[in-house]
Amino acid sequence: MSYRPGRQFFHAPGPTNLPERVLRAMDHVTMDFRGDAFNAVVAEAAEGLKAVYGTRHTVAVMTSSGQGAWEAAMVNTLAPGDTVLMTETGLFSDLWRQLAQKLGLNVDYLPGDWRHGADLDRVAERLHADREHRIKAVCVVHNETATGVTSRIERLRPILDDARHPALLMIDTISSAGSMPYRHDDWGIDVGVGGSQKGLMLPPGLGFNVIGPRALEIARRDDRLQRHYWDWRRMVRDDGSTHFPYTAAVHLFLGLREALRLLQEEGLDAVFARHSRLAAATRCAVEAWGLAVACLDPAEYSASVTTVLMPDGHDSEAFRARALSDFDLVLGSSLGRFSGRAFRIAHMGDLNALMLIGALGGVEMALARCGVPHRPGGVDAAMAFLAKGG
Ligand SMILES: *Cc1c(COP(=O)(O)O)cnc(C)c1O
Numbered sequence: 001m002s003y004r005p006g007r008q009f010f011h012a013p014g015p016t017n018l019p020e021r022v023l024r025a026m027d028h029v030t031m032d033f034r035g036d037a038f039n040a041v042v043a044e045a046a047e048g049l050k051a052v053y054g055t056r057h058t059v060a061v062m063t064s065s066g067q068g069a070w071e072a073a074m075v076n077t078l079a080p081g082d083t084v085l086m087t088e089t090g091l092f093s094d095l096w097r098q099l100a101q102k103l104g105l106n107v108d109y110l111p112g113d114w115r116h117g118a119d120l121d122r123v124a125e126r127l128h129a130d131r132e133h134r135i136k137a138v139c140v141v142h143n144e145t146a147t148g149v150t151s152r153i154e155r156l157r158p159i160l161d162d163a164r165h166p167a168l169l170m171i172d173t174i175s176s177a178g179s180m181p182y183r184h185d186d187w188g189i190d191v192g193v194g195g196s197q198k199g200l201m202l203p204p205g206l207g208f209n210v211i212g213p214r215a216l217e218i219a220r221r222d223d224r225l226q227r228h229y230w231d232w233r234r235m236v237r238d239d240g241s242t243h244f245p246y247t248a249a250v251h252l253f254l255g256l257r258e259a260l261r262l263l264q265e266e267g268l269d270a271v272f273a274r275h276s277r278l279a280a281a282t283r284c285a286v287e288a289w290g291l292a293v294a295c296l297d298p299a300e301y302s303a304s305v306t307t308v309l310m311p312d313g314h315d316s317e318a319f320r321a322r323a324l325s326d327f328d329l330v331l332g333s334s335l336g337r338f339s340g341r342a343f344r345i346a347h348m349g350d351l352n353a354l355m356l357i358g359a360l361g362g363v364e365m366a367l368a369r370c371g372v373p374h375r376p377g378g379v380d381a382a383m384a385f386l387a388k389g390g
Pocket of ligand 1: 092144175
């Protein structure tokens with residue numbers, strides 16, 4: 001591969017762009033992970049994580065990808081043969097369901113069309129009908145990264161309360177936290193699942209569990225699923241602070257502390273507003289092109305990724321390959337049911353308006369080069385939207 005001048009425009013939804021300050025923070029000599037200097041890094045990061053996840057409770061940090069944190073959430077709180085209610089939102093809910101089944105859980109999977117968020121009416125129905133309380137957890141993906149559709153997580157706790165149902169509420173926040181509001185305590189979530197490489201602007205390698213008090217109490221029981229690496233009892237001390245039962249990923253923690261500082265300096269509300277603005281600008285472009293976004297309900301638009309459907313007869317993977325080869329633009333691939341029929345524009349993490357305009361310019365030029373039917377002017381529409389200020 002020969003040198004490609006300039007910056008690559010990276011718009012896949014994870015891993016995301018690494019800010020210079022995060023890169024520099026990780027450029028560090030080795031630290032003793034049982035030493036005072038590292039403890040100070042962990043203590044500061046713990047506070048920052050609590051702000052991002054909207055919690056006063058413990059955020060356990062594991063050396064893993066996001067899927068490891070899925071597994072940790074389940075093995076600590078559920079027992080073999082337990083029933084869990086899961087909602088189909090897209091590829092990520094499918095993968096989570098497969099994991100649950102492999103663990104020996106009985107999954108009641110509510111179907112979805114990949115163009116809407118979780119079907120909350122059906123969730124309510126199932127919970128009301130479950131008088132024996134066989135359902136032990138309700139698991140929902142907050143932001144479905146395959147489709148660019150969010151689910152209305154804040155509505156779940158009232159639904160459980162209304163049904164007087166004791167199931168735990170488990171939420172995948174992997175591509176939402178740090179890009180859009182996720183309020184673990186206010187929304188009454190029991191377990192939040194996170195990962196480092198999306199809105200948190202870090203390399204892959206850290207998995208997070210936000211652990212509410214009821215989930216922690218249940219996890220202390222011995223009759224849960226088999227667990228060792230993921231066992232919260234080895235990670236969470238009685239006072240709620242975290243312990244590392246294995247070598248901590250010190251460099252990722254240095255990056256994490258810095259990334260959390262960046263979020264704090266910008267202000268979380270400003271971070272969320274920036275993401276929703278860039279998402280809205282992206283949709284302006286898509287609409288002007290005459291293409292369709294996957295998400296059908298404006299109340300469920302994702303602030304972190306937009307999935308764009310290709311016109312029939314045009315292969316989205318060939319289009320993505322062209323965007324990369326001709327313009328050094330990395331777009332997200334089509335996944336699962338959308339295979340070959342969609343591409344994804346990620347706008348999460350370390351990103352500003354001009355970076356987005358550059359990426360949209362690349363999309364528009366690649367559409368033209370691939371002969372994909374569209375109207376020109378998408379970039380203009382996005383610029384007009386962003387020029388309005390605010
Ligand atoms: C990326 C992602 C995952 C998987 O995370 P990995 O780090 O790849 O294991 C799970 N859920 C959602 C919503 C994601 O976006």
